Amino acid sequence: MIVYELNLLTNFLIVGALLFGIGLIGFLSRRNMIIMFLSAEMMLQGVSVSLVAWGRYFNDLDGQILVIFIITVAACEAALALALILMLFQRRGNLDIALWHDLRESNVPPYVDRELPEMPPYESGPWPTLTPAGRQPELPRRDTDYRSHV
Amino acid sequence: MNASQWILVAATLLGAMAMWLLLPRVRARGWPLGIVIGAISLGLLASQVPRIGRWGADSVFLILAAITVIAAVATVTLRNPIYCAIWFGLSLLGTAGLFLFQGSAFLAVATVIVYAGAILVTFLFLIMLADPQGGAYYDRVGWETSLSAFTGAVIVGVLSMTMIGVLTNPSPQFLAAGSTEAELAAGVLTEYPIALLGTELFGRHLIAVEVAGTLLLAALVGAAAIVAQGRSKKPPEVAGPTDKAAATQTAHGASSDGEQTSLTRTQAPAEQSR
Numbered sequence: 001m002i003v004y005e006l007n008l009l010t011n012f013l014i015v016g017a018l019l020f021g022i023g024l025i026g027f028l029s030r031r032n033m034i035i036m037f038l039s040a041e042m043m044l045q046g047v048s049v050s051l052v053a054w055g056r057y058f059n060d061l062d063g064q065i066l067v068i069f070i071i072t073v074a075a076c077e078a079a080l081a082l083a084l085i086l087m088l089f090q091r092r093g094n095l096d097i098a099l100w101h102d103l104r105e106s107n108v109p110p111y112v113d114r115e116l117p118e119m120p121p122y123e124s125g126p127w128p129t130l131t132p133a134g135r136q137p138e139l140p141r142r143d144t145d146y147r148s149h150v
Numbered sequence: 151m152n153a154s155q156w157i158l159v160a161a162t163l164l165g166a167m168a169m170w171l172l173l174p175r176v177r178a179r180g181w182p183l184g185i186v187i188g189a190i191s192l193g194l195l196a197s198q199v200p201r202i203g204r205w206g207a208d209s210v211f212l213i214l215a216a217i218t219v220i221a222a223v224a225t226v227t228l229r230n231p232i233y234c235a236i237w238f239g240l241s242l243l244g245t246a247g248l249f250l251f252q253g254s255a256f257l258a259v260a261t262v263i264v265y266a267g268a269i270l271v272t273f274l275f276l277i278m279l280a281d282p283q284g285g286a287y288y289d290r291v292g293w294e295t296s297l298s299a300f301t302g303a304v305i306v307g308v309l310s311m312t313m314i315g316v317l318t319n320p321s322p323q324f325l326a327a328g329s330t331e332a333e334l335a336a337g338v339l340t341e342y343p344i345a346l347l348g349t350e351l352f353g354r355h356l357i358a359v360e361v362a363g364t365l366l367l368a369a370l371v372g373a374a375a376i377v378a379q380g381r382s383k384k385p386p387e388v389a390g391p392t393d394k395a396a397a398t399q400t401a402h403g404a405s406s407d408g409e410q411t412s413l414t415r416t417q418a419p420a421e422q423s424r
Contacts (some may be wrong), residue, residue: 017309
């Protein structure tokens with residue numbers, strides 16, 4: 001019976017390590033700020049799986065309790081990080097983290113894109129058309145011509 | 151180094167190559183080969199991990215683990231951020247299944263409700279606000295892809311080799327610290343797990359619960375403050391030439407609305423402002 005628990009522990013620790021490693025790879029190599037944060041959340045999931053496995057092996061509920069606190073802290077972190085990402089996006093108009101490479105260490109050379117991928121052509125529709133019906137709503141001209149934010 | 155460790159080293163190197171092929175690069179044509187090599191590497195890793203014992207539990211665990219890991223790989227390698235978020239949702243469901251497999255029903259449900267139901271939805275809202283189309287250049291290019299793939303694979307490989315090496319020959323103290331079935335039935339695998347979890351959480355860890363509540367309040371206030379401050383520092387809207395005319399017309403239209411039926415009155419300012 002103990003061997004069953006031991007093999008269960010080994011299996012779950014390997015899965016936790018895989019989730020953590022994949023999150024690490026995503027965090028280090030992606031440039032979209034949202035995907036980077038998603039990979040950080042993946043790392044937290046890997047740690048949660050490992051904690052639950054250890055809690056089961058030692059018959060201790062503290063593993064699950066710590067995972068509850070990890071979920072709580074991840075929720076707070078998501079709220080704050082996404083607010084900050086939104087503010088950064090509104091500064092530069094771009095979710096690229098390489099735009100903020102001025103915040104690097106002083107002995108690291110600046111990052112320069114040697115080549116960029118071609119943008120796929122934006123195919124615009126045949127969009128569906130609706131026959132106009134009813135009275136046109138009264139909108140000030142500002143909102144129909146230019147919208148500066150959503 | 152025996153054969154098992156060499157197979158794990160091979161799995162690590164194949165996994166590094168697979169992740170490098172799958173990650174977004176400028177000329178990334180080799181992603182089908184990356185999928186094949188990744189499957190081979192996962193298979194080699196799964197062959198070295200000791201099986202649980204009962205074939206039913208084994209197959210359920212392997213299916214759940216495969217769903218979770220493959221969804222995780224898809225999360226970090228896809229080029230469209232909305233697809234990444236949805237695959238992250240699938241990996242969260244896999245993780246919830248793994249929690250349920252371990253006997254923690256509350257964590258499975260909490261993961262689905264809080265993580266997949268609140269945090270993931272917040273991510274989707276942010277993608278809607280910031281990057282809805284998903285064809286941007288920064289989604290399809292990465293930096294230091296080979297180094298990060300190698301680092302991640304080395305970390306996973308070293309952890310796997312250590313764990314398999316140590317846990318297949320455990321020391322007697324470690325075996326004695328494990329739990330028998332009777333102990334588990336009274337502890338983690340009890341009949342009403344949520345009751346026991348609640349007793350522990352609000353008994354031993356009451357202060358931590360209160361601190362977590364305060365942290366949530368601080369995060370809420372902080373997020374609102376960040377967005378409010380960002381809004382007040384925004385550069386002023388670019389004003390068009392008709393703005394002043396439209397403002398005076400709508401003022402006229404609003405003042406005359408209360409007096410009569412506004413069909414003719416408000417049509418005239420709308421026509422003039424067009």
